[in-house]
Every structure is written in structure tokens, then in C-alpha cells.
Amino acid sequence: MDSLRESATFDRTTIAAIQRAARTGVYDIRGGGAKRAVPHFDDLVFLGASMSRYPLEGYRESCGTDVVLGGRHASSPLHLDIPVTIAGMSFGALSGPAKEAIGRGASEAGTSTTTGDGGMTDEERGHSSHLVYQYLPSRYGMNPDHLRAADAIEIVLGQGAKPGGGGMLLGQKITDRVAGMRTLPPGIDQRSACRHPDWTGPDDLAIKIGELREITDWTKPIYVKVGASRPFYDVQLAVKAGADVVVVDGMQGGTAATQDVFIEHVGIPTLAALPEAVRALQEMGVHREVQLIVSGGVRGGADLAKCLALGADAVAIGTAALIALGDNDPGLDAEYRALGSAAGYYDDWQDGRDPAGITTQDPALAARLDPIEGGRRLANFLRVMTMEAQTIARACGKAHVQHLEPEDLAALTIEAAAMARIPLAGTNWIPGVSF
Amino acid sequence: MGTVIDLSVTSVRSLNADLHALPAGATDSIRVLRPDGRHSLAAGLDRPVTVEIDGHAGYYCAGMNQLATVSVHGNVGVGVAENMMSGRVHVHGDASQSAGATAHGGLLVIDGNASARCGISMKGADIVVGGDAGHMSAFMAQAGRLVICGDAGDALGDSIYEARIYVRGSVASLGADCVQKEMSPSHLAELSLLLAAAGRAEDPSEFRRYGSARTLYHFHSDNAY
């Protein structure tokens, strides 16, 4: 075996992909986010307190975590207890019990959840204390009553997993209920449009935001979500168009169903997008007035703290929330293997046969997820994330997680130093900024 | 008797706020003067009121309408009656792009011409255009009926789902998966009702019907447009 040498160019994954394509004649559609290694938050570390910085006592001295989103123009901004929100994931992509569990968990932790492509369900509204209603190109299930029942509105331009791409929901997940909500025949492969049907470009967007504000009497915060590709310009244009909150989703961001080639090769990493988004807001003098939510590969309290230190006001999580609910549970390994996957690898969220009952519309599978238990697990995870971020913030001497700042960070790689504009650890060097 | 609101002295915000604040079931009549192309006029109504707009309206006039009857005695900008749920919107002049986009219900009547993408992604509404409709009309249209009494532009009904299109004049070209279909007596009957509801005198037998060939309903490699 030792004499066998795997090619770095044609490695086993690449060979399998070519073989799969040759066998089937269709491209690979899957869930999840980019799998290859890209510069990420792991490439940053916190410096902690030292002679010149004074730490706070863990468990004793308070460290705030609350955040207000959307006060720029909306009369009823969102007041959240923690700066971790649940990202938009559609009913259709997710089962009813999964949506309910997410609503329960987020509400228990004092944060918001978000609808998705396909509209708002009663279960979701009923179990979510703060619900953000997505306004997507497909406008599936778009209903002005739901707009008025929401706590905020998120205009979706794109997702980090597929900037420039529309959505897809494969026929096996299109039950009568999903089809009815989307006004489409059951069982067909659904395409969600990639462009909004009634506006193009930032000038139109400003008028569209004006309409949504008029319809909701200027009460609801309006978010604009973009997939990370040109975050500096997209953020500035979103602000100019009147957004209260900008959501930037990096290339590691999860999806329910997208072509693998799209997930892996379009968009830029979250770590690269976040500082550009902050710079865009700072240049316009609206950093903190317009809040920035960052998503795409946020996995725990350290990632949260790093996002906040780099200038985000909050993060959104998708994949991590699904894992907290029970996705990729080792106890289901045999069932994952029967589907040709394994616990820790399962990403066929497009396919509707999820043994954990999360990314499915099969009633028997969906019934496996107990929404109360799932909600409790998600609330636990959100609490742990928050406590981890507080631990780091206290060590950096901060009485609020929002006070974390770039000066608290060092970079472990030259790439991360250049992207995050943080000095390489042990040096004063920021490539492209200092010498 | 009706209220008169002059938009040269009253703001759009105050007009819409007053319309939204009417009690449920209100049947008031409101006449809006000097709209001068302002956007979002009478957007988000959800009462069976009657609004007459004397002049031209900008983008998203009567957007997301529910129950109300809105008439525009002039032209309208982009997205008139977009995502309408119910009620009736009548444009006596021409309409810009994306008229009736994603509308779920109700009737949109445009006496003049409609620009590109009329009825784009429509989800159940009825749209009757007295004149011509621009390119990409009924793009990805899911449900509902689009009647074009004049000519249709290029790529009519591209990627259409279950919506039905009736055209009296010429069709510059059909979009992907849109085909001409047989006009059965039930289609003639439904078209007659639509024309009558829109106050049109055209003869239904002069129209042709278009809809989905349903060949793009599943993703195959040869469907990769």
C-alpha cells in the first residue's frame, strides 16, 4: 500500500465524481455547504487579556448578549436576547416538526427564526416569538397577511451556497401540502426563480422596500440578504436602497438542494466577506446603525465571538441548528449507511429520505422528530454558543459580547490575515495593509 | 359620499395609513387626485373599498391588493397589482413591466398595452390586457389566466406551469415549454366570462390558447437550459 500514491489532482473524490457523472449523465445535487477547506474562523485566535488588558470574572461579572435589529427605519425593531439567529430554511426543505422544533428552541433562547422559500406555516408562526418572513424571487406562498404577521421581513437576493442561483426542491419532497402552499402540481421538481419578478437593480429595490414599508405601515425591520460574492458593493447598495439590516451569507453556508459544482465553486468564504461588509458600512457611516448579520459555517461560540469582533452585530445559523436537532446523529448510522452515506457525512437533504426526520416530507420519517425534544436541544446549543462567546469576551475584558473588536484577534495564516485584515500572530503584518 | 385626497398636499404615507386604518368591511370610496407617478399608491389594501386614481401611478400601485377595487385613470409603472390576492384593479391606460406579477387572485384589467413580463410567476389571478403584452409575459406562470387581446411579444409563457394564456393577435415567439393548445368549449366559456368581466367586446372564438407542454417538470440532463 505504501507504494501507492494518490494524485493530488485526481484524488479519490475527483475520480468518484467523474465516474458518477459518466454513469448518470446528471450533475450532483446535494445539501449542506462547501466541503473543501477554505480560510475560516479557525484561522483566527483571540489574544485574551494581558498586562495592558483587564479581564472580567467568569460567572460573576456580567457580560451582555442582547442585540437590537432594525431600528434604522422600522418603528418596531427586534429585541433579541442573544446575537445568534436561525437562518431561513423553508418548510418543504424541512419537515413540519423540524420547523416547530426550531421555533421552540429559538423562542426559548430568546432569538428569532426565519421562514424560507415556500411561505409561512401556522406551526412556525405559532411557535416563534420572533419570526422573520422571507421575501424571495419565487414568492411561493407570498401573502400580505403573513407579511403583517411577521416581526421582520428579509428580502433574499441570494445565498452563500449559490450566489446567482435559484432554488430547487425535488419532486420527492413535494407533497400535496407543499405543492398547495407553492401553487404548483405535486411531485414535480420545483425551480425557484433566481431573479425577483418585479424589480431589478438597486434603484428598483429602493422602491420595492418602500412598498413593503407602506404595506406594513413602516413597523417591520427590513433585512436584505445577499450571498457573498461582491459584499462591499452589495452591502452599500442594500443600505442605499434603505435596508435596516444586511445579511451576508458566505460560501460555506448550507443549502437544502443545490448543484455540488455551485456550492463548491461560486462565492467567497465568510471570513473574506465579513470584513468587506463592515468596511462598506463604515465607509457610509452606518456601521451599527444598519446591523450586519453574518452566516455561512458558523459552528459555535468561538465563531460567534470572532464574527462579532470583526464587526458583525449577530450571526445566523442553519446547518448547526439542524445538527443540534439531531441531523447526522451517530445513533442513525446504520440507516444512513443504508442510504449510501454514514453519520457525519449525510448531506442528501434534497432527497427527502432523512432518517432523522428533519429534511423530509415523509410523514412517517417526520414523525420521528419530537419537536419539543428537538427544541430543547436547539435551545441548549444556542445557550452554549452564547456562553462560549461570553467566556471569550470576558477574557478579553468586555462587559458585552458586542464590545469585542479586531484588536482582540490575531491570524494564524497569511490568507486569514489578508482577508480579515488582522495581523499575523506574533507580527504586526497584515498583508496588503502593513509591511 | 367619497373622500377626496389630493397628493399634492397629502403624502402617500398618510393616504395608505388612512386606507389601512379603515374598519374591517369598510366600503368607502376614495378619489385620489394628482398622483403624479408616485409609487406604492393604495398598496396593501385589505378592505372592500373603492379607490379611483385620477392620473398616472408609479411602481407597485395596488400592490398585494386584497378585496379592494382600484381604478387608475392613467398609466401605471412597474408591478401594478403585484401579488394581488383578491379584488379588482383596472388600469385605463398602459402598464409598465411585471403587471400582476405573482398575483394569487383577483382580476387585473389593463385597457391599454402591458410591457414585458406581464403576469410573471402569476399564481392564480386573472389578467386581461386590452392591447399588446411585451416579451416574457407569463414567464414561469404557475396558475391563473392571462388574456391578451392584442399581440404577444417574444418568449411568451417561457417555463410556464399550469397557467392558461389566451391571445387574439400574433405571438412573436413562444418561450421554452410553452405550446399552443386546443380550445375546447370549456375554454371558450371561461374566456367569455373573463372578457365580460373585463368589459371587453372581443369575440372569444378569435383567440388561441397556450399552456405548458410539461416537459420541464423534472430535471433531466437534457432539460439543462
Ligand SMILES: Cc1cc2nc3c(=O)[nH]c(=O)nc-3n(C[C@H](O)[C@H](O)[C@H](O)COP(=O)(O)O)c2cc1C
Ligand atoms: C435545509 C436548508 C434550507 C435552506 N433554505 C433557505 C431558504 O429557503 N432561503 C434562504 O434564504 N436560505 C436558505 N438556506 C440557507 C440558510 O438561510 C443560511 O444562509 C445558511 O444555512 C447559513 O449557513 P450554515 O448552514 O453554514 O449555518 C437553507 C439552508 C439549509 C441548510
